[in-house]
Amino acid sequence: MPGRIRTEDVALVKERSSIEDVVREHVTLRPAGPGSMKGLCPFHDEKTPSFNIRSTVGAWHCFGCGEGGDVISFVQKVEHLTFSEAVERLAQKLGMELHYEEGGRPHDGESLGRRSRLVEAHRVAQEFYHHALLNSPEARIGRDFLRERGFDSEAAKRFGIGFAPRSGEEMSRHLRGKGFTDEELTLGGLSGRGSRGLYDRFRGRLVWPIRDITGDTVGFGARRLYEDDRIAAKYLNTSETPIYTKGRVLYGLDAAKKSIAGDRKAVIVEGYTDVMACHLAGIEGAVATCGTSFGVDHIKMLRRIMRDEADLAPAKVVFTFDGDAAGQKAAMRAFGEDQRWASQSFVAVADGGMDPCELRIAKGDDAVRHLIDDAVPMFEFAVRTTIDRFDLSTAEGRVQGMRAAAPIVNSIRDSSMRPEYIRTVSGWIGVEVEQVQAEVARAQRMAARDAKAEADAPGGQGGQGGSGRQGDSGGQGSQGGRGQYRPDADVVPEPSLEEVRSSLPAPDLRDPVVFAERQLLQTLLQYPESFAESDIDAISPEAFTAPAHRAVFDGVRGVGGPQRGTSTQAWGDAVAEAAPLSVRSLVSELSVAPLPTRFDKATGLPERRYIDSLLVRVQEVMLTRKIGDAMSAMRRMAADAHSDPAAARALSGELQDLQRELAQLRDRAS
Numbered sequence: 001m002p003g004r005i006r007t008e009d010v011a012l013v014k015e016r017s018s019i020e021d022v023v024r025e026h027v028t029l030r031p032a033g034p035g036s037m038k039g040l041c042p043f044h045d046e047k048t049p050s051f052n053i054r055s056t057v058g059a060w061h062c063f064g065c066g067e068g069g070d071v072i073s074f075v076q077k078v079e080h081l082t083f084s085e086a087v088e089r090l091a092q093k094l095g096m097e098l099h100y101e102e103g104g105r106p107h108d109g110e111s112l113g114r115r116s117r118l119v120e121a122h123r124v125a126q127e128f129y130h131h132a133l134l135n136s137p138e139a140r141i142g143r144d145f146l147r148e149r150g151f152d153s154e155a156a157k158r159f160g161i162g163f164a165p166r167s168g169e170e171m172s173r174h175l176r177g178k179g180f181t182d183e184e185l186t187l188g189g190l191s192g193r194g195s196r197g198l199y200d201r202f203r204g205r206l207v208w209p210i211r212d213i214t215g216d217t218v219g220f221g222a223r224r225l226y227e228d229d230r231i232a233a234k235y236l237n238t239s240e241t242p243i244y245t246k247g248r249v250l251y252g253l254d255a256a257k258k259s260i261a262g263d264r265k266a267v268i269v270e271g272y273t274d275v276m277a278c279h280l281a282g283i284e285g286a287v288a289t290c291g292t293s294f295g296v297d298h299i300k301m302l303r304r305i306m307r308d309e310a311d312l313a314p315a316k317v318v319f320t321f322d323g324d325a326a327g328q329k330a331a332m333r334a335f336g337e338d339q340r341w342a343s344q345s346f347v348a349v350a351d352g353g354m355d356p357c358e359l360r361i362a363k364g365d366d367a368v369r370h371l372i373d374d375a376v377p378m379f380e381f382a383v384r385t386t387i388d389r390f391d392l393s394t395a396e397g398r399v400q401g402m403r404a405a406a407p408i409v410n411s412i413r414d415s416s417m418r419p420e421y422i423r424t425v426s427g428w429i430g431v432e433v434e435q436v437q438a439e440v441a442r443a444q445r446m447a448a449r450d451a452k453a454e455a456d457a458p459g460g461q462g463g464q465g466g467s468g469r470q471g472d473s474g475g476q477g478s479q480g481g482r483g484q485y486r487p488d489a490d491v492v493p494e495p496s497l498e499e500v501r502s503s504l505p506a507p508d509l510r511d512p513v514v515f516a517e518r519q520l521l522q523t524l525l526q527y528p529e530s531f532a533e534s535d536i537d538a539i540s541p542e543a544f545t546a547p548a549h550r551a552v553f554d555g556v557r558g559v560g561g562p563q564r565g566t567s568t569q570a571w572g573d574a575v576a577e578a579a580p581l582s583v584r585s586l587v588s589e590l591s592v593a594p595l596p597t598r599f600d601k602a603t604g605l606p607e608r609r610y611i612d613s614l615l616v617r618v619q620e621v622m623l624t625r626k627i628g629d630a631m632s633a634m635r636r637m638a639a640d641a642h643s644d645p646a647a648a649r650a651l652s653g654e655l656q657d658l659q660r661e662l663a664q665l666r667d668r669a670s
Contacts, residue, residue, distance in 0.1 A: 019055055630655040
C-alpha cells in the first residue's frame with residue numbers, strides 16, 4: 001500500500017495552484033470587491049451568486065450553503081475525489097513530482113492514483129482510435145461518413161474523432177502494452193470481460209471522445225457504421241464509471257465554455273455531429289448531451305459558466321430540436337425545466353426539420369448561424385406547438401386550444417408578464433382576452449389544488465403544501481421561479497393614456513415581444529439610414545406594447561422619421577427633444593446599447609433580414625391583437641339579436657382585411 005503524500009509536497013501544491021484558475025474551470029467569476037471574485041455555487045442551486053474566492057489567501061466559501069475550504073478541498077468536492085487524488089490531480093497539472101511517506105512510492109503506473117490512471121487510459125485510447133481513423137484501410141468507411149457530412153481531416157483532428165477496429169481486441173492489447181491492467185480497462189468501460197478474456201467495448205464504430213469540463217477524456221460515444229453490427233443501437237456510449245456520469249457531462253463543453261462565459265449564451269443541440277457543425281460554422285457555444293436527455297445537472301453546470309444570475313441582464317439559452325414529434329416532445333420537456341433558469345430560453349427549428357449538421361450540408365455555415373439567430377422564445381414555441389394540434393377555425397378547436405395553452409401561460413415564471421402573454425395568446429388563438437384570463441385563472445386554481453393534494457398525501461409535505469404556499473407554488477415570481485397566476489388578477493384593466501404618460505414603467509426585457517421592440521428602436525436610433533420612409537409609416541404606435549417604447553416611437557414620428565443627410569447624433573438629439581421628458585434617458589440608452597446581430601461587411605449596417613424580422617415581429621403582434629379584438633366583437637354581435645347587420649358586415653370586411661394583411665406579412669417573413 002503506498003504511503004501518504006509528504007506534508008511539504010501538499011503545502012507546495014497548495015502554494016503553486018491558483019485557486020482562481022482551478023475554480024474558473026467550473027464557475028465563471030466576476031469581481032466582488034478588492035481581492036475577491038464571486039459566481040454561482042457549484043454545490044447548490046441558486047439564482048444570485050454567493051460563492052466567493054480570495055486568491056490572496058487561496059480560499060473559497062459559499063455564503064449560501066456554508067461550504068468552504070482551500071484549493072484542494074474544492075477539487076475534492078467538485079470532482080468527487082479523495083484528498084490524495086485531489087493533490088495528485090493538482091500536481092499533475094503543475095507538472096510536479098510528489099514524494100510519499102513509508103519509503104516513497106514507485107514511479108510506475110500506480111503513482112498517479114485511480115482517477116488519474118483511468119483518465120490516462122482514456123487519453124491513450126483516444127490517440128489509438130484517432131490514429132486508426134487516419135491511417136487504417138479498414139477505417140475508410142468512417143472517413144467517408146465524415147466526408148459526406150462536410151467534415152475533413154482537420155475537423156476530425158480538432159474534435160479528436162477516431163475509429164474502433166472491428167477485430168474487437170486491438171485497443172485492449174494496445175493499452176495492456178502501455179502498462180494498464182485488465183481491472184483498469186474494465187473499470188473505465190474501455191473493455192469488457194468475456195469467456196475468452198478481454199474484448200474492446202467499441203468495435204467497428206466511429207468514436208467521439210467525451211471530455212469533462214477540464215478537457216480530460218472520460219468516455220466515448222460510438223456511432224454504428226456497418227449494417228451487420230451486432231449491437232442495434234445507432235449510438236453506443238461509455239457506461240457510467242468512476243470518472244464518467246452521463247448526466248453530468250456535456251459533449252463539447254471543454255471547447256465551448258470560453259464562448260459561453262464570454263457571450264453568456266449557450267446552444268444545446270442533439271448530437272455530436274451537430275456540435276461539430278455549429279462550432280465549424282462559428283457557433284462555438286454549442287454543446288450536446290451524451291446518451292441522455294438534458295437534465296437538472298446540465299442546467300446547473302451551464303448556469304455557473306454563463307453567469308445565469310437574477311441580478312444581471314438575462315443570458316440566453318437556445319435549444320435546437322428536430323421538427324418531428326420526438327423533437328417537439330423534447331422541447332416541451334425542456335420547457336418544463338425552464339423555471340430553473342434566470343436566463344431567456346429560445347428554440348430553433350430549421351425548415352424541413354433539419355438538424356444543424358444536415359442544415360450545414362444543405363445550405364452552408366450561414367444557414368446554421370441564422371438558425372440560431374432566428375430562434376423564437378421558448379414560451380412562444382411551447383404555446384404554438386400546443387395549439388397547432390387543434391383546428392382553430394372552429395369554436396371547439398379554439399376552446400380546446402385555449403384550455404391546453406392555459407397551463408403553459410400559468411407556468412410563466414414572472415407573474416407580472418402574464419397579462420401581456422394572455423393578450424398575445426388570445427390573438428394567436430382568436431378568442432377574447434377575458435376568456436384566456438378566466439382559463440388561466442382556472443389552471444392556477446387546479447395547480448394549487450393538485451399541489452395541496454400532493455402535499456397532504458402520505459409521504460407528502462403535510463400542511464406546507466396548503467394555503468401558505470399557494471402564492472409561491474413552484475416559483476419565485478420575479479426572481480425567476482414560476483410564480484402562480486393570482487385569482488384576484490383575473491381582470492387586467494387597460495391604463496389610460498394619462499396614466500401611461502405619467503408612470504411609464506421600465507420595459508420588462510424578459511418579455512420577448514418587448515425585447516424585440518427595444519431592438520427595433522435601437523436599430524432605428526443608431527442606424528436610421530437602414531430604414532425607408534415606408535418602414536416607419538407601416539408601424540403604428542399602438543404596435544409597441546411597452547408604454548416607454550411607445551413614447552420613444554412617438555418621438556420618432558414627431559420628428560417625421562429619419563431625415564436624409566442628417567447625422568446620427570443630430571437625429572438622436574431630435575428624437576429625444578420630440579419624445580416625452582420621461583423617456584429622454586431611455587433614448588440615450590437605446591442610442592448606445594449594443595445590438596445582438598451581425599453587420600454587413602460592405603455597408604457596416606445591420607443585415608436587412610434582421611431589420612425585416614423586427615419589423616415583422618412588432619407588426620405581427622399588433623395585427624394578431626387587432627384580429628382577436630375583431631373576432632371578439634363579431635362574436636358579441638352574433639349573440640346580440642339587436643345588432644346592426646350593416647355594422648356586422650363592415651366588421652367582417654375589416655376582419656378579412658386584417659387577416660389578409662397578417663398572411664401577407666407572414667409570407668414576407670418566410
